[in-house]
Amino acid sequence: MNIDIKTKDEQNIILIIEGVDVPFINALRRICMVEIPTMAVENVEIYKNDSRIFDEVLSHRLGLIPLKTDLDSITLREECDCEDHCTSCSVSLLLKETGPKVVYSGDLTSQDSKIVPVHDRIPLLKLRDGEEVELEAIAQLGIGLEHAKWQPTTTSAYMYYPVITIDSEKCEVCAKCADECPRGVLQFDEKENKIIVLDPEQCTMCKTCSKDCEPSAITVEGREDKFIFKIETDGSLSPEEVITTACDILAQKSDKILTFK
Amino acid sequence: MIPIRCLSCGKVVSGYYEEYKKRTEDGENPKDVLDDLGLNKYCCRRMIIAHVEVW
Ligand code: SF4
Numbered sequence: 001m002n003i004d005i006k007t008k009d010e011q012n013i014i015l016i017i018e019g020v021d022v023p024f025i026n027a028l029r030r031i032c033m034v035e036i037p038t039m040a041v042e043n044v045e046i047y048k049n050d051s052r053i054f055d056e057v058l059s060h061r062l063g064l065i066p067l068k069t070d071l072d073s074i075t076l077r078e079e080c081d082c083e084d085h086c087t088s089c090s091v092s093l094l095l096k097e098t099g100p101k102v103v104y105s106g107d108l109t110s111q112d113s114k115i116v117p118v119h120d121r122i123p124l125l126k127l128r129d130g131e132e133v134e135l136e137a138i139a140q141l142g143i144g145l146e147h148a149k150w151q152p153t154t155t156s157a158y159m160y161y162p163v164i165t166i167d168s169e170k171c172e173v174c175a176k177c178a179d180e181c182p183r184g185v186l187q188f189d190e191k192e193n194k195i196i197v198l199d200p201e202q203c204t205m206c207k208t209c210s211k212d213c214e215p216s217a218i219t220v221e222g223r224e225d226k227f228i229f230k231i232e233t234d235g236s237l238s239p240e241e242v243i244t245t246a247c248d249i250l251a252q253k254s255d256k257i258l259t260f261k
Numbered sequence: 262m263i264p265i266r267c268l269s270c271g272k273v274v275s276g277y278y279e280e281y282k283k284r285t286e287d288g289e290n291p292k293d294v295l296d297d298l299g300l301n302k303y304c305c306r307r308m309i310i311a312h313v314e315v316w
Pocket residue numbers: 166170171172173174175176177178195209212213214215216217218
C-alpha cells in the first residue's frame with residue numbers, strides 16, 4: 001500500500017492511496033465516519049431557561065457543537081467504573097448569561113482547557129432584556145454509530161483514480177471533448193495537434209467527453225486499486241488523527257477475527 | 262435560528278452565518294463570501310443562502 005498526501009490543512013486531507021482494494025478502503029471510510037470516538041454534549045442540566053427556545057431544542061443545539069477532543073485524557077463511558085459520569089469520563093461546560101444578548105458557543109466555560117468548542121461564534125439562543133439562562137452541559141465520548149453528533153468527519157469519501165485514454169489512431173482532433181469537459185481536464189494542444197490530459201485527478205468520471213466523441217476515441221475508466229480519498233473533519237479531531245485512529249481500529253478488528261476460536 | 266450544522270453532511274454552518282450576512286449586506290458577492298468561508302459543498306451553501314432569520 002502506498003499513500004500520498006495530495007493536500008492537507010487543519011480540517012481537510014486528500015490522499016492518493018494505491019495498492020488496496022474496495023472492501024479495504026470502504027472499511028476505512030466507514031470506520032472514519034462512525035467508529036472513532038469524539039466528545040459531544042450528552043446530558044444537560046438546565047437550572048434556568050427564560051428564553052423562547054425549548055429546553056429540548058437548546059439541549060439538541062448544545063449536543064451538535066463540535067468539541068476539540070483529546071482521545072488520551074478521557075475514558076469511554078462503557079469503560080469507566082463510575083455509575084453515571086465522573087471527571088475521568090466526562091467534562092462539564094457551564095453557561096450562565098443574562099439578556100439582552102445572543103448567547104454563543106464561546107460563552108460556554110469548560111472545566112477542561114483542552115476540551116472546548118471548535119467554533120466560538122455558533123449562536124445557541126437569544127435572550128431578551130432581563131431573561132436568564134443557567135445550565136451545565138456534560139460532554140462525554142461516543143461514536144457516530146450511536147448518534148451523528150459524535151461523527152468526527154463531515155466528508156469521508158473515496159473515488160476510483162480516473163484513467164483517461166485517447167486512442168490517437170481513432171481521434172480526429174475535433175477538440176469537442178476538451179470543450180465539453182466541465183472540469184477543464186482536457187486541453188487541445190495546437191502545436192502538437194492533439195488532446196492532452198492536464199490533471200486526471202480533477203476528473204469526476206462524468207464521461208461527457210466520451211459520450212460526445214463520435215469515433216469513440218476517448219475512454220474514461222476508474223482503477224480498482226488506486227483511490228482518491230477525501231476527509232473533512234468537524235474540527236474535533238485532525239484529519240491525520242482520524243485516519244491513524246481508523247487504521248488502529250481496523251487492525252484491532254482484524255486481530256479479533258484472526259484470534260477467534 | 263439557523264441550524265447548527267448542515268442537514269446533509271454535518272458541517273458546522275451556523276458559525277459563519279453572521280459573517281456571511283454582514284459581508285453580503287456590505288455589497289460582496291455571495292459566491293465569493295461562501296468560497297472564502299470554506300463552505301464548498303452545495304449542501305452547506307444552501308443552508309446559508311436559504312436561511313431566513315425570523316426570531
Ligand atoms: S472528441 Fe474524440 S475525436 Fe474529438 S478530439 Fe476528443 S477524443 Fe479526439
